[in-house]
Amino acid sequence: MSNDTLRDLSQNPLVQRLGVPRIPVLRRHSPGAPLLTGPALVGVIGAGAFAEPVRALLEDAAVEVIASPDAGDEGKVAAVVLDATAARTLDDLAAVQQFLTPAVKRLAPGGRLLVLSPESDPSEGPLAGPSIDTDVEAAAVAQAFDGLIRSAGKEVRAGATANLLVVSPDAAIGSSVRFFLSARSTYVDGQVVHVGPATVEEPADVEHPLAGRVAVVTGAARGIGAAIAATLARDGATVVAVDIPAAGESLARVANQAGGTALQLDITAPDAAQRLIAHVQERHGHVDLVVHNAGITRDKLLANMDADRWNAVMAVNLRSQLTINAALLESDVLSDSGRIVCVASTSGIAGNRGQTNYAASKAGVIGMVRALAPKLAERGATINAIAPGFIETEMTATMPLGTREAGRRINSLRQGGLPVDVAETVGWLGQAASGGVTGQVVRVCGQSLLGA
Numbered sequence: 001m002s003n004d005t006l007r008d009l010s011q012n013p014l015v016q017r018l019g020v021p022r023i024p025v026l027r028r029h030s031p032g033a034p035l036l037t038g039p040a041l042v043g044v045i046g047a048g049a050f051a052e053p054v055r056a057l058l059e060d061a062a063v064e065v066i067a068s069p070d071a072g073d074e075g076k077v078a079a080v081v082l083d084a085t086a087a088r089t090l091d092d093l094a095a096v097q098q099f100l101t102p103a104v105k106r107l108a109p110g111g112r113l114l115v116l117s118p119e120s121d122p123s124e125g126p127l128a129g130p131s132i133d134t135d136v137e138a139a140a141v142a143q144a145f146d147g148l149i150r151s152a153g154k155e156v157r158a159g160a161t162a163n164l165l166v167v168s169p170d171a172a173i174g175s176s177v178r179f180f181l182s183a184r185s186t187y188v189d190g191q192v193v194h195v196g197p198a199t200v201e202e203p204a205d206v207e208h209p210l211a212g213r214v215a216v217v218t219g220a221a222r223g224i225g226a227a228i229a230a231t232l233a234r235d236g237a238t239v240v241a242v243d244i245p246a247a248g249e250s251l252a253r254v255a256n257q258a259g260g261t262a263l264q265l266d267i268t269a270p271d272a273a274q275r276l277i278a279h280v281q282e283r284h285g286h287v288d289l290v291v292h293n294a295g296i297t298r299d300k301l302l303a304n305m306d307a308d309r310w311n312a313v314m315a316v317n318l319r320s321q322l323t324i325n326a327a328l329l330e331s332d333v334l335s336d337s338g339r340i341v342c343v344a345s346t347s348g349i350a351g352n353r354g355q356t357n358y359a360a361s362k363a364g365v366i367g368m369v370r371a372l373a374p375k376l377a378e379r380g381a382t383i384n385a386i387a388p389g390f391i392e393t394e395m396t397a398t399m400p401l402g403t404r405e406a407g408r409r410i411n412s413l414r415q416g417g418l419p420v421d422v423a424e425t426v427g428w429l430g431q432a433a434s435g436g437v438t439g440q441v442v443r444v445c446g447q448s449l450l451g452a
């Protein structure tokens, strides 16, 4: 589903000869496809405890593992993973550079650079040491990975990505490592995600990591929501697709294709939360994943903003999420491995002209996620936000050409994302095994240069 003519043209060698750089065609997941299409280079700094489980995960996925940038046949590698969780000093950081410099040279087009770094809070776990100065150096080193990875993301070429997992000593990293190495994370670039412990084991069938789970998706009749419904169903979930009655026909189509049920519901109605909960309780007894995707725009400069536009956007984008989440917390319908995923926007991070109402609502979603994460943690559940950047949808297809072209190109991958890229990210966060990821904001924006 691409209407990106420039990207298509740039594949032509004649066009490249005119000086137009090739815009990479991104690899996307298809059922049964291998995790990686080549070997993975896995390194470790000092006594890092995560390289071994990463190697085991890769070997389980039939990926050849190479231990050093100089080993193997010196050909390209599909992924570079560095366990730098034991890094505490500037000398350790120098060792990180010594590993990564030759390693990134070997990274194949569309490759994955994934670094695991320690938490920066000196009061947490192993960073607490006898000397305050040592703690301060360790905290500085931990934070240094942030700048390193965000810069590497801007350097790696040809559709390759670079991401950072900040992991606690007892973190459950499996589902996150698998996501970031796979083609499912193709438009997730330059991101920093904290991963903590989780009680739930890895899924038995990694091809269907949502098997047996019940998922509600709002705004599912079209666009990103329809892609989320299809992707969650592909990964094994039973989907309840929610949208307004006016979208009933396309909602029914999406629900049928996903093999799930349709619920016609205006999420701003006063009884929306109760109706939603009653529906899942009657049909399924519980819900494992709630995806707050429905959203609207009513753009106007602040100077010309009226209360109707302001309130309409707040009602759909923020108030409905607050109300439904409060009702979920009060009820026992959300399972113990419950996951809530809230769709925000990079507009809520970077701001966007004409979108004070929309950006305020989306920034509000991020605030809500951070406030609710500790409350949900008490019952083993998580809540995270996804902030999409420029995604190729009906909405972006109708933008004026100049605005559309600018939106597409100002990111490290030099193209827009697809609805499925947001959907795959929901699929990762929605897994029971992703219980260590909560309160996070993951941007699906190809490392947009705005609001980075």
Ligand code: NAD
Binding pocket: 218, 219, 220, 221, 222, 223, 224, 225, 242, 243, 244, 247, 265, 266, 267, 268, 293, 294, 295, 296, 316, 343, 344, 345, 346, 387, 388, 389, 390, 391, 392, 393, 394, 395, 396
């Ligand atoms: P879309 O307009 O194509 O789809 C939104 C869906 O939400 C529609 O089916 C609509 O009927 C439904 N909806 C609206 N109000 C509702 C209500 N009161 N009750 C129930 N359903 C309702 O939008 P999209 O582009 O697919 O965006 C999906 C989400 O992603 C939104 O939250 C949007 O803000 C966000 N987002 C999109 C982009 C992008 O580039 N398209 C970028 C950043 C964020």
